[in-house]
Amino acid sequence: MNLYENLALELENQIRSGTLRYGERLPSIRVQSDAHGLSPGTVVEAYAWLEERGLIEPRPRSGYFVSAPRAETPTPESDVESVYLPPEDPSPEELIHALRQAIYDPKILPLGIATPAAEFFPNAQVERVLKQVLREEPTTLSDYIYPPGTIAFRRAVSSRYRKLQVESEWKDAISTSGATESIGLALRAVANPGDVVLLESPTYFGIIQLVRTMGYGIYEAPLHPTDGLDPEELARAKRKIGSRLKAAVLVPNHSNPLGIAMSDDRKKELVLAARKTGITLIEDEVYADLSFADRRPKPLKAFDPDDSVILCGSFSKTISPSVRAGYLLNSRHHEALFAQKSTVSSGVSTLAEETLALFLKDGFYERHLARVTREYQRLLGLYTSTIIQSFPEGTRVSRPAGGYVLWVQLPGEIDSRSLQRRALEKRINIASGVLFSPQGAFQSCIRMNFAFPFTPQIERGIRTLGALAMK
Amino acid sequence: MNLYENLALELENQIRSGTLRYGERLPSIRVQSDAHGLSPGTVVEAYAWLEERGLIEPRPRSGYFVSAPRAETPTPESDVESVYLPPEDPSPEELIHALRQAIYDPKILPLGIATPAAEFFPNAQVERVLKQVLREEPTTLSDYIYPPGTIAFRRAVSSRYRKLQVESEWKDAISTSGATESIGLALRAVANPGDVVLLESPTYFGIIQLVRTMGYGIYEAPLHPTDGLDPEELARAKRKIGSRLKAAVLVPNHSNPLGIAMSDDRKKELVLAARKTGITLIEDEVYADLSFADRRPKPLKAFDPDDSVILCGSFSKTISPSVRAGYLLNSRHHEALFAQKSTVSSGVSTLAEETLALFLKDGFYERHLARVTREYQRLLGLYTSTIIQSFPEGTRVSRPAGGYVLWVQLPGEIDSRSLQRRALEKRINIASGVLFSPQGAFQSCIRMNFAFPFTPQIERGIRTLGALAMK
Numbered sequence: 001m002n003l004y005e006n007l008a009l010e011l012e013n014q015i016r017s018g019t020l021r022y023g024e025r026l027p028s029i030r031v032q033s034d035a036h037g038l039s040p041g042t043v044v045e046a047y048a049w050l051e052e053r054g055l056i057e058p059r060p061r062s063g064y065f066v067s068a069p070r071a072e073t074p075t076p077e078s079d080v081e082s083v084y085l086p087p088e089d090p091s092p093e094e095l096i097h098a099l100r101q102a103i104y105d106p107k108i109l110p111l112g113i114a115t116p117a118a119e120f121f122p123n124a125q126v127e128r129v130l131k132q133v134l135r136e137e138p139t140t141l142s143d144y145i146y147p148p149g150t151i152a153f154r155r156a157v158s159s160r161y162r163k164l165q166v167e168s169e170w171k172d173a174i175s176t177s178g179a180t181e182s183i184g185l186a187l188r189a190v191a192n193p194g195d196v197v198l199l200e201s202p203t204y205f206g207i208i209q210l211v212r213t214m215g216y217g218i219y220e221a222p223l224h225p226t227d228g229l230d231p232e233e234l235a236r237a238k239r240k241i242g243s244r245l246k247a248a249v250l251v252p253n254h255s256n257p258l259g260i261a262m263s264d265d266r267k268k269e270l271v272l273a274a275r276k277t278g279i280t281l282i283e284d285e286v287y288a289d290l291s292f293a294d295r296r297p298k299p300l301k302a303f304d305p306d307d308s309v310i311l312c313g314s315f316s317k318t319i320s321p322s323v324r325a326g327y328l329l330n331s332r333h334h335e336a337l338f339a340q341k342s343t344v345s346s347g348v349s350t351l352a353e354e355t356l357a358l359f360l361k362d363g364f365y366e367r368h369l370a371r372v373t374r375e376y377q378r379l380l381g382l383y384t385s386t387i388i389q390s391f392p393e394g395t396r397v398s399r400p401a402g403g404y405v406l407w408v409q410l411p412g413e414i415d416s417r418s419l420q421r422r423a424l425e426k427r428i429n430i431a432s433g434v435l436f437s438p439q440g441a442f443q444s445c446i447r448m449n450f451a452f453p454f455t456p457q458i459e460r461g462i463r464t465l466g467a468l469a470m471k
Numbered sequence: 472m473n474l475y476e477n478l479a480l481e482l483e484n485q486i487r488s489g490t491l492r493y494g495e496r497l498p499s500i501r502v503q504s505d506a507h508g509l510s511p512g513t514v515v516e517a518y519a520w521l522e523e524r525g526l527i528e529p530r531p532r533s534g535y536f537v538s539a540p541r542a543e544t545p546t547p548e549s550d551v552e553s554v555y556l557p558p559e560d561p562s563p564e565e566l567i568h569a570l571r572q573a574i575y576d577p578k579i580l581p582l583g584i585a586t587p588a589a590e591f592f593p594n595a596q597v598e599r600v601l602k603q604v605l606r607e608e609p610t611t612l613s614d615y616i617y618p619p620g621t622i623a624f625r626r627a628v629s630s631r632y633r634k635l636q637v638e639s640e641w642k643d644a645i646s647t648s649g650a651t652e653s654i655g656l657a658l659r660a661v662a663n664p665g666d667v668v669l670l671e672s673p674t675y676f677g678i679i680q681l682v683r684t685m686g687y688g689i690y691e692a693p694l695h696p697t698d699g700l701d702p703e704e705l706a707r708a709k710r711k712i713g714s715r716l717k718a719a720v721l722v723p724n725h726s727n728p729l730g731i732a733m734s735d736d737r738k739k740e741l742v743l744a745a746r747k748t749g750i751t752l753i754e755d756e757v758y759a760d761l762s763f764a765d766r767r768p769k770p771l772k773a774f775d776p777d778d779s780v781i782l783c784g785s786f787s788k789t790i791s792p793s794v795r796a797g798y799l800l801n802s803r804h805h806e807a808l809f810a811q812k813s814t815v816s817s818g819v820s821t822l823a824e825e826t827l828a829l830f831l832k833d834g835f836y837e838r839h840l841a842r843v844t845r846e847y848q849r850l851l852g853l854y855t856s857t858i859i860q861s862f863p864e865g866t867r868v869s870r871p872a873g874g875y876v877l878w879v880q881l882p883g884e885i886d887s888r889s890l891q892r893r894a895l896e897k898r899i900n901i902a903s904g905v906l907f908s909p910q911g912a913f914q915s916c917i918r919m920n921f922a923f924p925f926t927p928q929i930e931r932g933i934r935t936l937g938a939l940a941m942k
Contacts, residue, residue: 045834118610123612123613142592206817322615346649
């Protein structure tokens, strides 16, 4: 227990028991600190603690007074909200809300969302690098850096992509607060509200929400379950929609939810098709570094001599979801992207950018990726085989080439919205397939996360899911 | 010098002198570390350093090789861009670009932008609190927290505002990446593109840019130089514009550029007028804590029983521009604000939010504010008296009640755009008044920052400005 807590609890008892009464003035900081042999700072902390709890209140220039008692609430107040169960016929928003609320409850099995177990983030190294930045550059905390961001971070990003055969200068990179912001800025730079954006189907519901809330129409193009988007879909969409079709948001490497990666040949064809149709490709690379192959797959942008792909990414899925920085990489649209970024931020998170830049530079990142992808690949095998064993016959499972989510198609007429709800009643979080389609297709599919250690609880949870899916 | 630098420089010399030739393979990490008695990690660092400089390159599974020599550029490359001088008849964008570029050049006097000297940020305390967060909550780095943000930060914000007589629960607060993002999200929550937004005139150019880029029309309402916005302006604007006038973005406490604060009575009237006209007030509080008065002025939202004010703010002007978090505070529009925030970010900067929350809780913040505002007030006197002494007769200077910018109106026909340019030629950065009006009014005004220690260079700079303004 901290020093201040002793004093605070003593005073709390006196207030609750009535020894100190409503409106009574507390001893001054000095008197109190003398009386208890505590430092004035400790007394200040104790008073702040009591104030925070509504037990005492400061009055200007007169010190602290006992607050009026409030009626006790019958049940204890708690920060953790009780489990949110979506209603019987839930909307996508209700399902997403349920999905996200569940991650804060440690008693719910985390198969629903796309973030790995804490142990798969390199926390100790990030902390070390962060402290190194603070030590070596003491002004980092007070440095005001405007968009397009710190030079160190922009260099780190572009030099990483140069190794993946992307022609890029550091000046082409713009820092953002994450990949979602990157995609939104890219869309604003190339399309006006009312224009149409092509999305893969299935695709991450955050992208669908973003495109919809920004006021764009959506063209839903089918994603082949092993090969990815057929490049001919671009011409097909263009014929149907015409010039209002301005952009496509794609996840060519380790699609969320399928986990698949497109072949290099297909990527080349896709960029060529984009050039022919005049559609700007917005490429989301958040999962691309988490490859199970010997070599990390190249981005679309590696096959893009005309600079028609806007590359978006972040390190929230690999280094830290808490020390955040994302990026945009493109030269042709640089002015428009920069103008958009400048309107949403007056300054950037210098500390986050410097930390990530140093982390990337020092080779930690490659070693970290090697470690976690080996582990994710092993877990994928365990999760997949348990699913196959315990789910209804005829269940199909995607074959991720990277990332940490997989896509399960259940046989028959099962409603995955109801399955998500029933699973949550059993304290298991999964994502209904309908969230991954603007039209609400994929009713019989679910997305599952496999980046948690394969504990007996997880194994039991998967078997329970299988049993629920039989009904 | 670091250990790795010795090795790196030795190898660089060998490469530049031709001892190591193009295409030659470097010794392996192990061999090199044995040969020099260095740890393998040090050799890796040295090789990374050389690679970063394009002197060597890794080849898959074969080690490092000397890169092809590149022709030397005639002048040394530098990260610092040379001074950007806007053209003779500069656009607002060109003036803003010049203003912002200049802050990265330490040889330019920083009177142009609205951020204080590094020493006025509490870097050491922020660093201490940040390390405390990492120590006490080791999972902070891997915690994935969705919008509306961490409970600790939202509690810290709402409890601060409760002390300023704002009725608010922590659940009403939404974290953002800064005040600019807050304002943008508030606008999207209450107005559609094509709608009209009332702005004070003069007001911060970042707000003008934001509102314009978001596709809103702008109604420019005059700001009284001592009293602030006349509440009747709302009804007047409503009569002219009609129902398309949806919102007003206001800086009632320590306006940028004037530095003035509205009286409580005026604030009450303004909120009443907003209720009558159905205009949502979006209140920007970024400078509000930097008050020179005994008591920090209350926000508009303290006079807002109907919850028609959306309060926006951040700690980038007071605690750190680098560890960033901003906020939105409003209950009535909470769902719409949350929906907007969810589309621009999938996650929040947990580390930044936890750090700021703890900083606010521990009473550091109040002590820090007391220290810097005393200093800013002292500096304001020095700057103002020097301006009055050295600027042309008839010059008027605003009387800031807080913050760290002031507004100078020059007599006669002077063109402040040209003055900004000529000052920059003398390595002095100031902001032309035209930037603070959507129509480009205030041609004879400039905004100056007074939050830098009053050194002989600053004093000389102000006198030089005065001489330039005579021409």
